[in-house]
Amino acid sequence: MTPGGHLRASPLKTVTMRATAVATSLAVLVASWPAAAQTRAKGPPLLRDTETEQLLRDYTRPILRAAGLEKQNIQVAIINDGTFNAFVADGRRIFVNYGALRQSETPNQIIGVLAHETGHLAGGHLSKMRQQLAQAQTQMIVAMLLGLGAAVAGARSGAGSAGAAAISAPQAAIMRSLLSYQRQQEENADKAAVKFLNATGQSAKGMYETFKRFADQGLFSTRGADPYMQSHPMAVERVRALEELARSSPYWDKKDDPALQHRHDMMRAKVSGFMERAETVYRRYPISDNSLPARYARAIAAYRHGDPRTAIAQIDALIKTEPSNPYFHELKGQALLEGGKPAEALAPLRKAVQLSHNAPLIEMLLGQALVGTDNKAYAEEAIKILRAALAREPEAALGYTQLAMAYGRRGNLAEADLASAQAAYLRGDAKTARDLASRAKTRFAIGSPGWVRADDIVNTKPVKN
Numbered sequence: 066m067t068p069g070g071h072l073r074a075s076p077l078k079t080v081t082m083r084a085t086a087v088a089t090s091l092a093v094l095v096a097s098w099p100a101a102a103q104t105r106a107k108g109p110p111l112l113r114d115t116e117t118e119q120l121l122r123d124y125t126r127p128i129l130r131a132a133g134l135e136k137q138n139i140q141v142a143i144i145n146d147g148t149f150n151a152f153v154a155d156g157r158r159i160f161v162n163y164g165a166l167r168q169s170e171t172p173n174q175i176i177g178v179l180a181h182e183t184g185h186l187a188g189g190h191l192s193k194m195r196q197q198l199a200q201a202q203t204q205m206i207v208a209m210l211l212g213l214g215a216a217v218a219g220a221r222s223g224a225g226s227a228g229a230a231a232i233s234a235p236q237a238a239i240m241r242s243l244l245s246y247q248r249q250q251e252e253n254a255d256k257a258a259v260k261f262l263n264a265t266g267q268s269a270k271g272m273y274e275t276f277k278r279f280a281d282q283g284l285f286s287t288r289g290a291d292p293y294m295q296s297h298p299m300a301v302e303r304v305r306a307l308e309e310l311a312r313s314s315p316y317w318d319k320k321d322d323p324a325l326q327h328r329h330d331m332m333r334a335k336v337s338g339f340m341e342r343a344e345t346v347y348r349r350y351p352i353s354d355n356s357l358p359a360r361y362a363r364a365i366a367a368y369r370h371g372d373p374r375t376a377i378a379q380i381d382a383l384i385k386t387e388p389s390n391p392y393f394h395e396l397k398g399q400a401l402l403e404g405g406k407p408a409e410a411l412a413p414l415r416k417a418v419q420l421s422h423n424a425p426l427i428e429m430l431l432g433q434a435l436v437g438t439d440n441k442a443y444a445e446e447a448i449k450i451l452r453a454a455l456a457r458e459p460e461a462a463l464g465y466t467q468l469a470m471a472y473g474r475r476g477n478l479a480e481a482d483l484a485s486a487q488a489a490y491l492r493g494d495a496k497t498a499r500d501l502a503s504r505a506k507t508r509f510a511i512g513s514p515g516w517v518r519a520d521d522i523v524n525t526k527p528v529k530n
C-alpha cells in the first residue's frame with residue numbers, strides 16, 4: 066500500500082467519476098446502491114494494493130466462472146471508505162469499501178457479499194434499474210402534469226387542496242413500485258449468489274451472517290432511504306428467505322481453507338494498519354498478540370505514524386519469519402522510500418518485484434525509488450520498469466508522474482512533457498493535460514509516435530460527469 070498509495074490511493078479519477086455519475090442517479094431511490102462513493106470526498110476515491118487485490122481476485126474468480134462472467138474481465142475495486150458497503154455501478158467492476166474488508170471476519174463472509182454483487186451483474190440489474198428509472202421519470206412527469214391540471218381545475222372550482230393530493234398520490238405509488246422492483250432484484254441477487262456459492266462448493270453462511278448483522282442493526286437496505294423503507298420489514302423477510310436457502314445447501318457447515326483464512330487475516334491486518342488510527346490498531350492488535358497478522362498490523366502502524374526505526378526493525382522480523390513473502394519486502398521498501406531513504410529502498414523493492422513476479426504496482430514503487438535517488442545512472446532503468454508497469458496498469462497516474470521525472474533526468478523533455486500530460490489527464494485535470502501535450506507536440510517530430518499520442522490528448526474531450 067502507498068502515497069497516493071500502496072494501500073495506495075489511486076488516481077483513477079475519470080473512470081471513478083463516470084461510475085459515480087450513474088450511481089448518483091440511482092442513489093436517490095436505491096438505498097443499497099452506493100451513496101457513500103460520492104459523498105465521502107476525503108482523500109482519493111480508490112485504494113490500490115497488490116496483496117489485497119490478488120486476494121480479492123482469488124475470491125472472485127470461481128464465482129465469476131460459476132456466473133458465466135469469467136470472460137468479462139470484471140475487476141474488484143477498493144473504495145477509500147471505512148463503512149461497510151459493496152455495490153456494482155458500471156457492469157465491469159464490483160466496488161467494495163475497505164470497511165467491508167476489515168469488518169468481514171472470514172473469507173466466506175466477504176465472498177458471500179461478492180457473490181451477491183455478482184448476482185446483480187449476472188442478472189443485468191443495473192441496466193434494468195435504469196430502464197425502470199427512466200420509465201418512472203416519465204410517469205412522474207405525466208403525473209405532475211395531470212396534477213397540475215387538477216390543481217388549476219381545483220383552483221377554478223374553489224376546491225384548493227385537491228390539486229396537491231393529485232400530485233403526491235401517483236408519485237408515492239411510482240416510488241413504491243420502484244422500491245418493490247428493487248426488493249425483487251435484491252432477492253434475485255441473493256438467490257443467484259447462493260447458486261454460485263453452491264456451484265463452487267462454498268457455504269452461504271458468511272453471506273447470511275453479514276446480511277443478518279445488517280438486518281439486526283436495521284441498516285441494510287434502509288440507510289438513507291425513504292421512511293417507507295425504514296418502516297417496512299423487508300430486511301427481516303429477506304434474511305429469513307436467505308437463511309432457508311443457505312441452510313439447504315450441502316456446504317452450509319463448510320469452513321474456509323485455513324491458508325485462505327490466514328491470507329484474509331493478513332489482509333485485514335494490513336487494512337487496519339494503513340487505514341485506521343494508531344490507537345485503534347493497537348486495540349485490535351495488542352502487543353500481547355504475537356500472531357503474524359498482529360505483528361503485520363503493528364509494523365505498518367509504526368511506519369504510518371512516524372516511528373521509522375522501530376518500524377523497520379519490526380518489518381525485518383516479519384521478513385525473517387517469511388523470507389519469501391513479497392509484501393513484507395514491499396512494505397520495507399515503501400517505509401524506507403517514504404522515510405526519505407530511496408537508495409536503501411532499492412534492495413527490498415527489487416526483491417519484492419522478483420518475489421511478486423513483477424507486480425506492476427510494486428514495479429512503480431521501485432521506479433519511484435530509482436527516480437528518488439537523484440542518481441542519473443538509474444534513470445534508464447526507471448524508464449524501462451515504469452513503462453513495463455504502465456503497459457499493465459495504464460490508468461495509474463503516479464506511474465506517469467515518475468516516468469516524467471525519469472525522462473527529465475535523461476534530458477528528454479518531449480517524453481517528459483508527454484508523460485506529465487498523461488498523468489494530468491488521469492488525474493482528471495484536462496486543462497493541464499492539454500497544455501502539457503501541446504508543448505510536447507512542439508518537441509516531437511511531427512507525425513512521430515510521441516507526437517501522435519500528444520495530439521490524442523490535445524484533442525480528447527473532457528469526460529462529462
Ligand SMILES: [Zn+2]
Pocket residue numbers: 097181185251254
Ligand atoms: Zn444488492
